[in-house]
Amino acid sequence: MILTGKVWKYGDDVDTDVIIPARYLNTSDPKELAKYCMEDIDKTFATNVKSGDIIVAEDNFGCGSSREHAPIAIKASGVSLIIANSFARIFYRNSINVGLPILECAEAVEDIEAFDELEVNIETGVIKNLTKNNEYQANGFPEFMKEIIDAGGLVNYARENWGGK
Amino acid sequence: MSMTMVEKIIAAHSGKEKVKPGDLVAVDLDLVLGNDVTTPMAVNEFKKIGFNDVYDKNRIAIVPDHFAPNKDIKSAEQCKIIREFSYEKEIKNYFEIGEMGIEHCLLPEKGLVLPGDIIIGADSHTCTYGAFGALATGIGSTDMAVGMATGKAWMKVPETIKFTYTGKLNKWVGGKDLILYTIGDIGVDGALYKAMEFTGEVVDNLSMAGRMTMSNMAIEAGGKCGLIEPDETTFEYIKDIAQRDYKVYKSDKDAKYIKCYEYNVSKIEPQVAFPHLPENTRGISEVGDIKIDQVVIGSCTNGRLEDLRLAAEILKGKKKAKHIRLIVFPGTQKIYLDAVKEGIIETLIEAGAAVSTPTCGPCLGGHMGVLAKGERAVSTTNRNFVGRMGHPESEVYLTNPAVAAASAIMGKIAGPEEVM
Numbered sequence A: 001m002i003l004t005g006k007v008w009k010y011g012d013d014v015d016t017d018v019i020i021p022a023r024y025l026n027t028s029d030p031k032e033l034a035k036y037c038m039e040d041i042d043k044t045f046a047t048n049v050k051s052g053d054i055i056v057a058e059d060n061f062g063c064g065s066s067r068e069h070a071p072i073a074i075k076a077s078g079v080s081l082i083i084a085n086s087f088a089r090i091f092y093r094n095s096i097n098v099g100l101p102i103l104e105c106a107e108a109v110e111d112i113e114a115f116d117e118l119e120v121n122i123e124t125g126v127i128k129n130l131t132k133n134n135e136y137q138a139n140g141f142p143e144f145m146k147e148i149i150d151a152g153g154l155v156n157y158a159r160e161n162w163g164g165k
Numbered sequence B: 001m002s003m004t005m006v007e008k009i010i011a012a013h014s015g016k017e018k019v020k021p022g023d024l025v026a027v028d029l030d031l032v033l034g035n036d037v038t039t040p041m042a043v044n045e046f047k048k049i050g051f052n053d054v055y056d057k058n059r060i061a062i063v064p065d066h067f068a069p070n071k072d073i074k075s076a077e078q079c080k081i082i083r084e085f086s087y088e089k090e091i092k093n094y095f096e097i098g099e100m101g102i103e104h105c106l107l108p109e110k111g112l113v114l115p116g117d118i119i120i121g122a123d124s125h126t127c128t129y130g131a132f133g134a135l136a137t138g139i140g141s142t143d144m145a146v147g148m149a150t151g152k153a154w155m156k157v158p159e160t161i162k163f164t165y166t167g168k169l170n171k172w173v174g175g176k177d178l179i180l181y182t183i184g185d186i187g188v189d190g191a192l193y194k195a196m197e198f199t200g201e202v203v204d205n206l207s208m209a210g211r212m213t214m215s216n217m218a219i220e221a222g223g224k225c226g227l228i229e230p231d232e233t234t235f236e237y238i239k240d241i242a243q244r245d246y247k248v249y250k251s252d253k254d255a256k257y258i259k260c261y262e263y264n265v266s267k268i269e270p271q272v273a274f275p276h277l278p279e280n281t282r283g284i285s286e287v288g289d290i291k292i293d294q295v296v297i298g299s300c301t302n303g304r305l306e307d308l309r310l311a312a313e314i315l316k317g318k319k320k321a322k323h324i325r326l327i328v329f330p331g332t333q334k335i336y337l338d339a340v341k342e343g344i345i346e347t348l349i350e351a352g353a354a355v356s357t358p359t360c361g362p363c364l365g366g367h368m369g370v371l372a373k374g375e376r377a378v379s380t381t382n383r384n385f386v387g388r389m390g391h392p393e394s395e396v397y398l399t400n401p402a403v404a405a406a407s408a409i410m411g412k413i414a415g416p417e418e419v420m
């Protein structure tokens, strides 16, 4: 799958409380959550983000709570992909489970600036910076996780593989 | 072949003789947990999986604690979804208002978390149960849904970091200070994707409450879990309440750790984590003059009887400063009642505290003590992120209950010896 979009750039330790503040967690409606996405660090994000846009951040993206509302709010706001140096553990698995692609690539994070245009092949992990005319290689997913993504998320994977009862 | 505690637990739950860090495996779950924020979404996903029943009615725990007793209509609707689901699926461990408490105080008290377990919880502080030698870790709503349906989860075997604490604890220093100090040292991603193992004579001498405080904050260092080897203290705690059989796993002497840290605790004084990250820690003597508006004592980190007792010891016969709002929220109904019987609640109320029914309430800026713009709180909770307790321009300083109580009296951040 090839994704193209404009970059929203953030720093280290973007936590789940700023991705979607707890005061909005009395709902789980994705569209409602998207309205407040990133509100506490970037008031311009929710109103200006366009479908396909890409978030690029530094270390430990998504640290904090286990709220799946965080990747869901980001996904519902139109973001197609997050690239970071590293992700917090729970955010990482939640993203895979809800089908929001994420890539780890320090080389890309260092070079990419806010509002650059990217073209990303999430199968091969090749990230092209169309603004700067540079290219970076991200780590791919391990086989097991690819199977979950290919199944269309954990729910489908579990139905097919852990059927049981 | 030698393995760490976590590796042994994962191997045993995935039908393998041996696992090593990096392996991806499917594990059988002993308990699946959710709360009123994460469970509604899980109920939705559960329906999509197409299963009629949960995998085991006795191995699911659902606790409405974040916005409960309901703070508004939306949260009432969320709680209604999980209540109806729990009744329909005959979930044994659904805890209604009046029986409930903050999930991570409640489940241990009910004997639902035991040594050697694998527990997933749709709440990041599920790692608290590592204090019992269980592999307990936070996951999201989809994992919870699949866990409820199949009793399984996918897991990557983490590398383990060992933390050894030796020496003699200073007065007023406890589990909270040890873990804050550790996070201050290694940073909020210092244990990213890793299992933390807490050991050494100091940990051996900690009560279960102190151990739970430490394991509770493993996530604040990015850890997958934070384990402590079960011992007599553990067995004493669970002996009359354990709901199931359990098995004890210990790390082999020659197990491989990715890193080892050793701390001589005699150098550690009560810790304060400054805004806006738990890693911004300083010793109480280096804090300076910081005026505050609110003090919060409670939460899954420090809302146990021992914590309330400590706060009462400091506040006995004294009053909070006039301008301070002192809010105390006990972890569970049992803790609340025990504190009433011991006279702790009386002491706290006489000191000017507002004592709340068990709820997460102020900890996540939900209700019962939300901060306004520019306000500062000292809190015994576990996170001080931007906007965690209310307005994005408010501030939270994390401390142990003794420092919080002393700060309430002084109206600024203060150590216990300043008021004793």
Ligand code: SF4
Pocket: B066, B102, B103, B104, B123, B125, B299, B300, B301, B359, B360, B363, B364, B381, B382
């Ligand atoms: S007390 Fe705070 S940290 Fe603990 S479960 Fe509740 S909201 Fe989360």
